[in-house]
Amino acid sequence: MNFLRHRVVGFYEILEAMGMASMNSSGESLKLCVFDLRRGQNEGQELDKILFFYPPDVTFSTQLSVIGLSEGLITFTRLFSPEAACEVIEAERHSHVFHEAEPDIWMVMVVEKNKEIEAIWRVDALQKVLKEVHSLFVMFHGSVRSLLDKEPSGGLIRSHLYPFITDYLNDLSVGKKLQLPSFRETLKERGTVQMLTLARDAALEVQSLVGVLDSCAGTLRCHSVLLYHDLLVSTTLSPDDTVDLFTYSVMRLTSNALSSGTSSWSYLRKGTSLSQTSSRSISPQLLGSSDSLPSNGNDAGRVIRPLQHNKWSKGKDGFLVTDIWGKDATPTIWLHQRQERVHLLAYQHKCLTLVLLVPTEAIVNGELDISFVKHQVTENGTAKILKVEEKLSKGWGGENAYHVSGYRYLLVDNDMEVSRASPSGKVATLAKETLLAVNKLRETVDTEKSRTKEEKDMEICIRAKNNAWAIARVTRGKELYMALEKASDTLLDATDSVQSFSNRYCNGTFSMD
């Protein structure tokens, strides 16, 4: 599909020139829409296909023109590539980023290109934003299609998508603007999990605790995800489900998330103190009054908004409580791998967060059974929880634990959907030119990767304007990106540095010669 990236540019410019793409009407630098290609195919019913549009205050005609254009591009590119239609359209003033979240359910993000240097993004990173918001949505509400099937009028899905995506975008807002992942975040990978490295004895204690959690609901096995600070300690879920739950936990559940604002170093893009405080002020602007959300009067009554801020708190018994799902109601989420709905219980001891997923079949008597499970956790698990917390806090290296001096790196394991990177504070010391070079490098690798489905080994070195080295090594599903700013280094020195990094920190995975 990649060759289309360039071809279509010309086509789009014609459209833009024809005035069909009236993008600037609202003055917003970002537009995000969700639409269903199976709907509104008859003239006069075009509005049907719109499931979500941001910003919400633009006229229907503007919305229709964006969606109409996107639809046209999808239809057009499908002629050449029926399996995978367009991913991105680069126009002179805008980038259109496409994501087919579910069959015929499309998410499109339109970002304005302006002269500001900060507005340099990597398409793949923007696509990951779309993927993330969608998979989080599915985790809480089920697939878009299933909600459409439930209520073909589309009211139900719209009433769910609107607050959900708006709440999600809140996390991205800085001041009055939405901050999209720019080149400054190029040494981060959205949609992956950051893990805590465990010593064997700690890992055994953790696994022993997981064993106890497994059997907290009797014979039906419970799944669990454990986090320490904002890092994953263990999971019994598939990588996909783990990523979703991990993302949500770091956004809303971990000790750092609860004591919002104290964490300024998190690996994730989770709002820093800046965005956290500002989001509150911007919230009415984005959402209107939160009470006046469209309720649509359907039988579900109220719409659950799991991404709302400051809705979780730690109860006296150590379990986290929220009224998002209603008063005294236990949250439920949808597990992708197992295709089942589970109850979510979160327990916190100091910086250790346990997310326990109880199969709905195990909860027959509602809150009575829930409190039984909670009792089981405290009864059988407390000693082990204390032990695990003790072990982890002893081995805790602090926010810069995974900093390797002299290196700024990003390590991605696509198989396990795991990444590790230099701490943001350290990455921030890199020169702008270096970051831009790494961003460019990553774009190149993205392109290479999407060209062939097969896993290929590759190595790319780029010398930046400031003489820094940006190096990428990819081998069998694992990727290493690295910025080396020692200007005197030759290419040989640089590759030697990568080599020794690979040997020391990656078990020699990237040692190529």
Place this chain on the structure above:
Amino acid sequence: MPSSSQTSVGSGALSHAYLQHPSLRCNVPESRGLFYDDANRLLICVTSSQVFSWETVTFNPDVSPSVDSIPEGPILSIRFSLDKKVIAVQRSDCEIQFFHRETKQTLTHKCKAGSESILGFFWSDSPLCDLAVVKTSGMDLFACDSAMNLRLVETKKVNVNWYIYTHESRLVLLASGLQCKTITGFQLSTAGVVRLPKFEMTLATTESNSKPIISPGDVHLITVYGRIYCLQVDMEAMLLHTYRFYRDAVVQQGSLPIYSSKLSVSVVDNLLLVHQIDAKVVIIYDLFVDSRAPVSAPLPLLWRGYQGSDTSSQQENEGTESSTSSENIVMYEDAWTFLVPDLILDQTNKVLWRVHLDLEAISASSSDRSSLLEFLQRRKLEANKAKQLCLGIARALILERRPATQVTQAIDVLVTAYSYSVKAGIYKELKNEKTTATTPTNDGASPDNERGRASGSSIDEEEEVEMNLPSGSADEQQESQLSSPAISPDELYKFVFASVEEAMVEESDYLVAIITEFLRSISAEKLKVDLNIYVMTVRLLAHSKRFAELSLFTTNKIIEPSKEVALQLLESGGQNLRVRKLGLDMLRQLSLHHEYISSLVQDGYYLEALRYAQKRKVTSVRSSLFLEAAFASNDMQHLAAILRVLSELIPGFKETSEYYTFHGLLNETSSSVAV
């Protein structure tokens, strides 16, 4: 045989303790009395002029007794010296005679007639004295040289009504006072003579009996787990009081209930057996645990014939006059004497029995599995049986799918016990002891040796207050050729986990949880285990498709890397590429170049494989593997490249038929590619 005793003697009834056929028969014509020399463990039968003695340690009915001749005369008590060269006979309350067995020398020791009388005597291995004579006025300690010259070393002045002494505790208790409840104790150990603090025994009074008197038969000295206890019957209160002796204190440690007006005790394998003689039952207590609850319910003491095939024939013979049960045994007959620690002398039938425990029956009647395992791990006499029972219990716990916490507890017990026995050196030492036969006498044992053995026989760690006691049962341990019941992690893997795997394959979640706990337990004790358990864990996790956890287990090294594990990962990775990659990574990290390269080629990564082979100079992988893979992929450039690399890598490659074949194929297909 009276029919009433028939049921209790039969081999089919339930019991936890039993007497085992054959007995040691000591029926000498014209016998005038049977004695037991507990220091030498000799059963002694005397006639008017002869002394017959049997070794009870070996307990071999076929061995004939050794016979000594001594002058005629009354015999109140008789004991061999610890080197067995001298026989000492108490003739009256003021005379002890000594006979040298080799030189036939004779010596007579007398005390002041009238003013004091001799209550008894015993030989000692303390460095201070060789002989102690207890008199109503106190205790005289004598040194005795090889020429049998007695030299008074020290006198302990105490008014004594009666005394008790056991050689295994080296402790003598002297009772004084009107009720005989004031006790003065001395330990004549290899470390010297230690006077214990005087203490009063507890005696309840009733209206009918305001001044009960303690008789020597009411007091028992026992040695369990290297600790010394005194047990005292308080008939008015129907309690058996226990006192534990420390170096500088005597502490009462609870009481056991009594269900009989007559009572005696035995110690078997560090367990206390209280014979409730009227009720004809025996109750077993384990003083190691703080609880004074019995190990099991009261059950009769039974008589058993040969184990195994003989049991059936025994039952057939019931009621008839069987050749093997010629003696008419009546359980807890009046003529029974209970000897320290585990012997019963039947004066009527002139036979000696040893009391045995039926560990199997005890385990069968116990419901608390982890306490039972702890109990079995403390057993030494039948270590192998205890071990087998433990393994059986562990297997059953898993197969019955008991809650993981229960199984974990059980595993912890076994692992901790093993770790302890390795640290204490018991696990290996006992194996050595089997080969080096040490004489069970006092001579060879230096104080250090004795002490070491004493602590070795004790699982307890309270050494700060423990008296340094030679373990009386050390001799016995050697005799029964025991090893420790401790189970090594390897054995646990082999006889528990591996043996249940097949049955539990559909419950692999559960089994993995148990194995994790096991690994945690052995890791906490810094022990190692057969790496096959990791192979098994990989198999189980893959079976239940828990790939995420398999990856965590591997990266966190809960599953320790090894070639076997890597190959299992590759095999299990047939279903999941991620798992296969874990196996490949492990091979590479272990520098198993040959396996790594072969697996890469197998996965179609022949270029990567070849590059790796070139880098590591690995030539052991068949070159045809690369060539065939490249040829199959139909990429002639690759094939050409491979031919060239191989020519450089393998000397003489260009002369092989393989080179010729593929070079030919290359030329046929494409003439444009140069090699």
